[in-house]
Amino acid sequence: xxxxxxxxxxxxxxxxxxxxxxxxxxxxxxxxxxxxxxxxxxxxxxxxxxxxxxxxxxxxxxxxxxx
Numbered sequence: 669x670x671x672x673x674x675x676x677x678x679x680x681x682x683x684x685x686x687x688x689x690x691x692x693x694x695x696x697x698x699x700x701x702x703x704x705x706x707x708x709x710x711x712x713x714x715x716x717x718x719x720x721x722x723x724x725x726x727x728x729x730x731x732x733x734x735x
Contacts, residue, residue, distance in 0.1 A: 669697050676700045694729070 670684055673696050684693060 672700055673697055690734070
């Protein structure tokens with residue numbers, strides 16, 4: 669996950685690990701596009717973009733409490 673953020677947003681590794689809060693890292697990772705390249709019945713599946721988010725997932729994200 670962190671490697672994807674470093675690559676997509678062109679941040680340095682140290683900037684992501686030590687300069688960002690975990691909440692910001694999670695929000696950035698939610699905005700990076702991802703695609704499923706598995707083949708099903710001889711056809712490639714579509715990507716997972718746009719991400720479908722329901723109200724329950726939003727509540728879970730914003731009510732996250734670190735241990």
